Structures are given as structure tokens and as C-alpha cells.
Amino acid sequence: MNGVRVLVGTRKGAFVLTADGKRKQWDVSGPHFTGWEIYHVKGSPADPNRLYASQSSSWFGQLIQRSSDGGKTWEAVGNEFAYDGAPGTHQWYDGTPHPWEFKRVWHLEPSLSDPDTVYAGVEDAALFRSADGGKQWQELSGLRGHGSGPHWQPGAGGMCLHTILIDPADPQRIFIAISAAGAFRSDDGGGTWKPINRGLRSEMMPNPEAEVGHCVHRIAMHPSRPSVLFMQKHWDVMRSDDAGESWREVSGNLPTDFGFPIEVHAHEPETIYVVPIKSDSEHVPPGGKLRVYRSRTGGNEWEALTKGLPQRDCYVNILRDAMAVDSLDPCGVYFGTTGGQVYASADSGDGWDAIVEHLPPVLSVEVQTLP
């Protein structure tokens, strides 16, 4: 029978949640790497037993852990992330130049076809790649060096490269997003890059429609339709139908268009999910009600999903990498909160259950659908 493995990164360790295809009874394994911040854990699409985890702490820095048995055992692999050449400067919060400094890995994206190839999105923003299972990392410096880097600046959480999407139809095409620089695309496997932010409007910027500087929180795509992208920006939910060449707003009837994650249904490319958050100054659900919003029309028309979610006195946040879907039928949807709950829906979001409730603050959620 099919099963699912949910990989959860938290402020104090990693957890692996497993269930059979019914997704009713959950086994919780962990914490792994207790006491360390686990920004992200993700499995290889080419080998589901190959997992990569980003482990870090303020004391001891960055580590990368690798598992070859689905998370039962781990080994530390390479943790040297050296910028290519002279790092240069980006903008600091006050607009002054600030040297690029490596802080941590936010996101690990394994190759679609090779378990030993994995990309890492880091803070201060850059993209790294390993082709030997994480032992050695090389920067794809065409991104940071393409010209606009000196104008990038950190968001409140740091200047992080947090989203990496690989086009399944053309693995040479890679999309990434940076807070707060915007979205970028490479059509040559990461060698050269172009900003793809036309149509984004950010009122807090001196030029609201500038080529770079937008605080993109997350981008999602459906693998069958990689030219259609959905974006949760700092404010605004956006959509592109031309691989990021242009964007249009699809916030529609959302109660607030601020939020962090965005996801696409596994079998319905026009069904998307967001979690509206009241504002960038409050970071809590509106009215203390935790509501996932689903659009079945690719945006603009949204419905609140509330069954099984707390509808009073709930003031958790859902961070940008903390939502994922499985590929069972019906599609499962999962998200983790800063309050330590992981919620799952086995029916495309109609109803939700907390599958674990008292974890440390959840930083990331990924799901593997197992044969």
C-alpha cells in the first residue's frame, strides 16, 4: 500500500512522520539533531531513501546531513559554502553597502533525476550545487554576480534564497526566489540568470515596480505545467503564465493577501493553497482563526477551509517552507505552524487533523509519497 513520509524541520530538531495511504495513523520519529535548527529536510525524487537536511546553530554554524535509508540514520557531509571570488556587497537595512556573509542554508532542492545532485539556497542569498551527495559545494555565481546583487537587501528574516524550482520538462530551467530581491530564472542550468519580476508592485519600495527588490515569500508550480507559476509575495498573491516573464495579481477575495507559503494541488494544476496572515507587522491569522484558503480557478476566487482547524484564539504563523502536498488520490495537503502543530488533510483541504501537536516551532514541511 502507498504511504507518505512527512519531513518536518523545526527550531529544535527534525521529525519524520509516517503513515500508510489512509493517512489516519501517524508514527512520529525524532527529534533528530535535537537542539539544532533544522531549516529544511527534503528527499530525492530519484531515490526516496536519500534525504538531505540543513542543520545549523548560532554556536556551531552550518552542517548538512544526509540519509540513505529514509531518515533512520544520518551522516554529516560537506558544510563549506564559499562564495565564488570576492563576495562583494549588497544593501544593508539602512541602504548602506554590506559585505556578503554566509549564514545558513534555508532550502535544499535535490535534482529530479540524480540523488547525488542537490541545490542549496543560502543566506546571504546565493545558490550552491553539489554533485557528490553534498560533500562539496560550488556556488552558481552567475546569479549573485549577474549585476543587480549590490541592490538586493535582506527581509526581516535575513537575505535568504528560499525557493528553488526545477522545471521537470527542461532541467536546465531553474527558478529561484530571494527575500528581498525577487524571482530569477536560469535557462542554462544555473550559469546565467535574469530577474523575472515584471508585474510585481511593492509599495514599500522607492520604485514600486523596480526590476529587483521585491520581497517574494514563495513560488510554486505544478510539474505538468512548469510555465505557470504562483507566488505569495510579501503582500499580493501573483500568477505568471509565461515562466515568470510577466505577473498578474490573483489575490481576489482573500481576507488579506499577506502570507508566506503557497502550494499547488498534486492533480489539479489550477487548485492552489495559501494561508492568509493579517499583516507584516502582526504575523498572526486574522481574528485568531487559522484558515487555509483554496482557489480552484488558479487564483482570484478563494474559499476558506476551516474544518478541523482552530477557529478561535489561534495566533500561530505558517512559514514559507512549511506547506507541502502528497501525490496520493485524493491529494494530501500538509502544513506546520510556529506553535508546533502539523496539520494534514487527506481530502485536498476539505478537512484537517493535527497529526502532531507539540513540536518546536515548525520551519519546514516536505512530503514524500512512497510506493
Place this chain on the structure above:
Amino acid sequence: MIRILLPYHLRTLACVEGEVDLDVSGDVTQRSVLAALEARYPMLRGTILDHQTQQRRPYVRFFACQEDLSHESLDSPLPEAVATGSEPLLVVGAVAGG
């Protein structure tokens, strides 16, 4: 023989219990001891000294013989008692954070 006591998280990472004993050839300094430590336990690379700067990470401290050696040069000789193995070099995670 040099004795090193690592903080809990680095003992866990290196899969060691108690002190680590190392043989160090030549001058016994912070740098030479840490180089020997990293050679024995490669997973510790970058966790005590920053990969790029090769300086002590800010929240890591070095103590020995009741003294804070954190601000000594990495190339200064460690106390005789550390060099002879009668006292351990303590690598300490600063008390900070939540």
C-alpha cells in the same frame, strides 16, 4: 597526548563520549590542536573555526587551567599542563540563546 573536552552538541556530532585524546606533533597551539581534532573528526570542520576566516566562531570559547584563552592568538603555545596532558583544553559553547 592532548586532552580535549568538547561541548555536548559537538560530542554528539562526532559520536564521542567524554574527552578526546589526540597526539599533536610540533608546537601545541590552539591551531595545531584543532587541526588534529578536525583531521580525526572531519564532521567538526567549520563548527569551531569558521571555514572562511579560520577564526574562532563567536559563540565558541576556549578554556584551560582556569583561564579563558579565547582571545589568545591561535598560534600561541597552550599552557604546559595542556601540552603534557595533565589538563584538558575545554571547548565551550557560550551560554546564550533560547
